[in-house]
Amino acid sequence: MSESSNTTSEPETIEAFARRADAWLQEAVPAVWRENRGALSGTESDAIRREWDRQLWRGGFAGIPFPREFGGQGLGLAEDVVFHILAAKAQAPDGFSRVGKTLVAPMLVRSGSEVQRERYLPPLLRGEEVWCQGFSEPDAGSDLAGVRTRARRVKDGYRLTGRKTWTTFAQHADFIFVLAVTDPAAPRYRNLSMFLVDMRAEGVVVEDIRQISGVAHFAETQFEGAFVPESDRVGGEGDGWRIAMELLSDERGGSETAARYVEIRSDVDLLLESVGDRSDLARELEELEVRTEVLRWQLGKVVDLDDRDPGEEYWRAVSTLKVQWSELWQDVTRFGVEHGLPDHRDHWRYQYLESRAVSIFSGTNEIQRNIISERILGLPR
Template sequence: MDFRTRVRDWLSANLTGEFAALAGTGGPGREHENVELRARWEKALGAAGWIGLGWPASHGGAGADVATQVAFFEEYARAGGPGRLSHIGEYLLAPTLIAYGTKDQCDRFLPPIARAEEFWCQGYSEPGAGSDLAAVQTRAERDGDVWRVTGQKVWTSLAHLADWCFVLARTEPGSKRHTGLSYLLVPMRQPGVEVRPIVQLTGTSEFNEVFFDGAVTAASNIVGAPGEGWRVATGTLAFERGIATLGQQIGFARELDEIVTVAHDRGLLDDPAWSDRIVDAWVGLQALRHQALRTLGSGDGVAPSVAKLMWATWHRRLGELAMDVHGAAATLADGEPYELSAAQRLFLFTRADTIYGGSNEIQRNIIANHVLGRSRRG
């Protein structure tokens, strides 16, 4: 049995019973859905060995190559697998520890991630340092055998569920920008950590504010040396924009298919202006896929920024297309409890795609600096 068939068969057999309700839930704009059931789903994934596919066998993973990992993400998306609660630990923190951490850190933190026993969140953005990550002001001071962390993080996904947070903090007083930062692993369930949900106009809370007031973590819970936080943090961002984006694109394709169906039902496809917009969206999606496949494992340092800029801009335009295709009816809610429709959710939440994870402006700066720097060295 080939790998894709094995994944497909397992998902078909397990997205049933109590887990049947999870299909298609928990994605962007729906992170609040079925949280307890999704946590149990994560444990089922871990028990079956699906967490950590790409980790080296020496770190408890399956050592799967890129093609195998792509197959898993695509089949998971096609099956309507729910939004993952452990993705920050599995796809961001774990690769970072494998690349930059110590053996003791890997031995301590990777197994609970693989078993879905500990969830993680990302402590990067701050009220004055959103897309400009180098402007963080959260500070950490060494106090004997511990670090004491003080500051505020914002837009922190899953912070209300997380057991741990990887925090970018300034550990050298008076340092500026990229210097003097450190990458700390901080337990969330302790005095000195307060999580406040950010309630949106939709009534849901996709994100949180996190306040650290002298929160403590062991001195050994620093990834890399003190002051090397920028290098480690940008490494994490590169992992964030890696193989998992190909599974994300399956979801994009499903959204486009739904738009095409509505356009067909409304008789819009006979209009060249409408058909051109839909064809443009389809071509753009193919470009995203080919760009991702071309650059996976290439080691091209600017490729993650190019990919983020491409998919975020394309997806935002898809949200606009969805609303336009539905017409005036897209501005209405069906009635209480006034849940968003799929098109409304797509439109509203894709507005954030070009901001979070590094805004489009920041990605353009990174790309420009990379290209100009390369030309100067030449």
């Protein structure tokens, strides 16, 4: 358990949790980050983000909805959403442990071995080991089942060969989870397995990819015969597709929407402040604001659903959120670029370019729409 989690026997109300979280955030967010973020060098900024993951653990806010028996806080989606909103408002850093906490930890609880859970969960929650995701390849993105990275059987393990791309956090990561082909002769979907790979192993090579906005949030990760022990295969051989599909559902959860809502709301507020009195823009601006508040309302409904039934209905509701917030943010930033004040040009330029990626990652919006039409609306394929 973390050093200062709530240990009273009475269950804490959501209001009490929010007060505790807000008080902690006000103290914990580094002033230099809040006030001087734009002036920090890449190294300074990375150090703060890494330390933030450790602070979250020490403060009792790491793995909020994750079960206590595995080292999490054992709370619900409501607390996680509240924390994301308060953290965004307090301008807290975005740590590097996101992939580990939201994807790797649930995967290991569902499909990992006891040895894997004991080895990987504690340092991941303490913010000491950073993870990244090795799914996409130059010729396999939406068609994830078409990955070609090959894991060949050798004595006591496998040798990995292939190239993963768009690997977020690869430059900072200690480990990567990799979907690879173990049996090229097996039918599609049954030929894949999931591996946990040390980023410092011989034969793992990382190259930055610089983005249109100038920053390098991700990289290409090349495997040149890197060795993976058999004990680091998650599940059985051929279980990779099932494990990957469960993991992608975690990726589209409600908590990210909460932080995105705060960012979009703050962009809409900036527009209202700066061009809100222009009658020629009033209608479009009003529509953006209404869509922003509808997003908040939807988020509330998803949290209620998670309380009542964290099953199929919840996942159906969640799959619409990503499409909603990503398209809204792109519309807001486009409006900002077209109509924002010249004083805010740098802000809108950066936001506009950053927002291009959000309809692509975690599965493109076209793929989300396929899922919504087939699995929610029941339309024919």
